[in-house]
Amino acid sequence: MNNLERISEALQKGEAEKITELVRLALTEQRSPEEILDNGLIEGMNIIGVKFKEHEIFLPEVLMAARAMYAGLDVLNPLLAQTGVKKIGKVVLGTVKGDLHDIGKNLVKMMLEGTGFEVFDLGVDVSADKFIAAVREHQPDIVAMSALLTTTMVFMSEVINSLQSADLRKKVKVIIGGAPVTQHYADQIGADCYSPDAATAAEDAKRLIKYS
Amino acid sequence: MLIIGEKINSTRERVRKMIEDRDSKSIQELASHQINAGAQVLDVNSSAANGNKEENMKWLVKTVQEVTSSPLCIDSANPLEIKKGIETYKEISGKALINSITGEKERIERLLPTIKKYQCRVVALTMDERGIPDSSQTRIDIAHKLIRVLTDSGILLSDIYIDPLVVPIGTNDKNGVIVLDTIRGIKEAFPEVKTVIGLSNISYGLPERRLLNCVFMVLAMSFGLDAAIIDPTDKRMMALIKTARTLLGQDSYCAEYIKAYREGKITFCSK
Missing domain, CATH: 3.40.50.280 (Cobalamin-binding domain)
Known part of the structure; x- marks a missing residue:
């Protein structure tokens, strides 16, 4: 498993502190902030969204995942702003x-x-x-x-x-x-x-x- | 514990249709069924039905009162519907409740004349322009304000039902405790004022919702809850309420508990 997959997995488990660590680690591996966002955080949130829709997971679990996502975004946002990545x-x-x-x-x-x-x-x-x-x-x-x-x-x-x-x-x-x-x-x-x-x-x- | 039957509510698709089709037979069955199951008051809400909103409420109150002498809880966010409902209501065995007033200035101004005129019982929600407060203290403060406004209009303390507003535990793990602390705070300051909750919101977004609802009910009773808007045909819930009353010293010689047992109304496991 690479670090992006680990980020997606930690996000799904709602592990905010671990996400912060993993995102920093991924950055030291020369991965771009955009790649970390798309293939780590967003990837994880998409899976959470589907699982909630299918009633596989419950509301507090979604909120924990959200907290983890925002922890990751806190690290990435300043860099994303610098590189001028556009929101969709x-x-x-x-x-x-x-x-x-x-x-x-x-x-x-x-x-x-x-x-x-x-x-x-x-x-x-x-x-x-x-x-x-x-x-x-x-x-x-x-x-x-x-x-x-x-x-x-x-x-x-x-x-x-x-x-x-x-x-x-x-x-x-x-x-x-x-x-x-x-x-x-x-x-x-x-x-x-x-x-x-x-x-x-x-x-x-x-x-x-x-x-x- | 005052049991207010929740089932005649137009946000339920079936009931909405019954009101729109003027299906009095089905509405009356729903009323009788709840009374037989142990409801002492019936909530009536017609807001979601299409057509003339005030006429809908008038028809609903009239139709339900044809089959029961129990008081009604006239439920709407619209002061005009409430006014129509209470105008139509015939007092047979007890004052109607109106559901509900809030701490919002506009809602108070629009409802107070009706409340003054009919001197009914009133459900008061602990929220205002700022929304539903995150702390029990702020909810208690709003309750104090509403109690003052209502008693100034001649309403008896014992006719005021404060609803501390149950919101999902799934979005904030303190949401249960906030309600419990609010109930306790109100009962300490005003022992005569009643407290009431609608339960099912507590379990939104979580599995095994009925388990959460039942346990929260018992907890709320131990903090001094006086009334609940629930489904009285839920046998497990009703058995728990009865048993909790007995354990809280509200059933002398455990007579009601024993009676319910003999009538086959309470069992712990349904197998």
Whole structure:
């Protein structure tokens, strides 16, 4: 097993300290930060995503893996910035107005970052105005919205309408998700995509910006 | 322990359809079934059903009350639906509960007139504009504020049910203790005020969810929990609640425990 495989394995086990060590070690072996990211960290996160989707592993295990991923990113990020490696795309993400649920949103954030996106997380209870302001400021490729309540999912449609009136709708793809959300609802409100879980959301995001 | 039956909730696909189709027979069966299983109050939620939201709530309250005299817990995040529900509610054997008020200024302002007018029982969630606090102390502070607001409106301390908000243990391993400490803190400051929880959130994202739910229920009872919104047809849960009551000194001469045993309602293993 080489060190990149070890990084992927340690990430899946959620061993944050070991990841820091292994990433440093891989760097001394003259591996590029990008290679370590793609074939170590992202590789591991992809496996975690699939296993969670298949109910092979449980939520706390995903969060441990995420902590390990961020430990690795802490070492790599300054180097990635130096070498000017580009993120594959930008995403503005948030849970809609009136809704305070953040578990699903945070999982999506993690999977997107693990896949190589730059994510602007607006948090929970995000109004349409805040989404619009963030789109203006960050000019993302994708707007991703989460809602866990039947009473709040209607605000997804409000955000899409606001994007339209601000003449921004054609500049972004819209992904929605959350327990009460369905493909049918996505079609109804004119979202580009419904993602049933975090791993799928990351795959969908890549597909939407035509990155493979 | 007050058992509030959770099953008439429109976020369940089956129930949503029943409400949209005005299927009174199925709704009434669901009501009777829960009462027979030991529920003392029935939660009714129609928010997820399509159509006129207030009319849906009105129909649901009326339909359920045709088959039971037990009080209802009128459940919605929308103050207008709550108002319609409580207007429709007929007090037969006990005040209705409204579920719920929070520490959010807007929610308080919109619900308080209804609460004042009907002097009902109130479920109060320990959250506000800042969200659900990460510490039991902040949750207790919000509870104090809500207790003050409600008693100022004439609500009796014993008609206030504080819900300390159970969130998944899978996302923060202190989420169980925070709820338990909140229950204890409220009961210490206001012994007459009731505490209530909805359970199933605790086990989200983990395997063997019913085991976590059951054990957490017993723990919460030992910290002073007064009421729970649960599935009363879950026999194992109901047996545990009954047994915990007995062990906590709320069952004189263990009479209810023995009675439940004789009626075949409690067994430890179901084989």
